[in-house]
Amino acid sequence: ALTADDCSCIKAIWPSISGHADHYGAEALYRMFLAHPQTKTYFPNFDFHKDSPQIKAHGKKVVDALTDASKHLDNIEGALNKLSDLHAFDLRVDPGNFSLLTHHILVTIAVHLPDKFDCLTHQALDKFLAAVGCALTRKYR
Numbered sequence: 582a583l584t585a586d587d588c589s590c591i592k593a594i595w596p597s598i599s600g601h602a603d604h605y606g607a608e609a610l611y612r613m614f615l616a617h618p619q620t621k622t623y624f625p626n627f628d629f630h631k632d633s634p635q636i637k638a639h640g641k642k643v644v645d646a647l648t649d650a651s652k653h654l655d656n657i658e659g660a661l662n663k664l665s666d667l668h669a670f671d672l673r674v675d676p677g678n679f680s681l682l683t684h685h686i687l688v689t690i691a692v693h694l695p696d697k698f699d700c701l702t703h704q705a706l707d708k709f710l711a712a713v714g715c716a717l718t719r720k721y722r
């Protein structure tokens with residue numbers, strides 16, 4: 582579970598992330614598509630070039646959803662409930678893919694905000710993103 586310290590770290594760094602939602606979101610998606618090309622199969626109509634309009638628009642949606650979750654750290658499952666239904670029942674994304682994307686989100690944050698990415702913030706973000714992954718896959722059971 583997220584501790585009070587984790588929550589402060591997340592709240593401290595998140596405004597620097599949400600202000601670049603399309604840029605960071607697009608980069609995280611692009612890194613995922615490069616490193617794990619099998620994830621492209623879920624996006625049949627996408628242009629996979631770096632910073633394509635679809636990747637940017639979708640990256641912004643993903644980071645905006647995380648921003649919303651960051652405002653409900655005491656109830657991440659509730660905040661992501663609708664998205665959880667969407668991914669499990671409509672999109673049927675294999676649960677193993679969530680940790681792939683969250684890994685690339687973490688890497689993107691580390692690359693762009695090295696001064697803010699101290700060890701405790703790293704740990705807090707890792708726990709937060711794991712909690713998001715859990716929330717988005719709990720409907721599969």
Ligand code: HEM
Nearest residue numbers: 620623624642643646647664672674678679682683713717
């Ligand atoms: C759609 C968030 C992981 C595949 C979406 C949407 C959001 C979102 C906000 C838009 C929903 C809407 O339009 O109402 C997230 C978050 C994730 C995550 C926060 C984890 C951190 C994944 C993964 C995959 C995936 C791992 C597959 C590899 C999709 C697809 C759509 C979608 C295919 C529909 C895209 C479209 O056609 O517009 N996701 N997602 N998502 N997501 Fe995810």
